[in-house]
Amino acid sequence: MQLGPWIAIVISAVIAFIVGSLYDQPLHWYLFILIIFIGFFINTIILILKANDESK
Known part of the structure; x- marks a missing residue:
């Protein structure tokens, strides 16, 4: 992981x-923490979608 x-x-x-x-x-x-958590969540979704593409 990078x-x-x-x-x-x-x-x-x-x-x-x-x-x-x-x-x-x-x-x-709490807005600062919310921005960071949303960014981590979006990045996790991107990593999951990349993993599905690479397995094909």
Whole structure:
């Protein structure tokens, strides 16, 4: 398993909070965790679909 996509998910969550703070949006710690969990979930789905394609 590669480490790059996991680091990209965390960096994108940080960038989302930086952009949100620039536009004076409400920022809460649970939103940061939610962004990271959704990113991990989407990445897991992509890994599962790639595994199905490679087995054919």
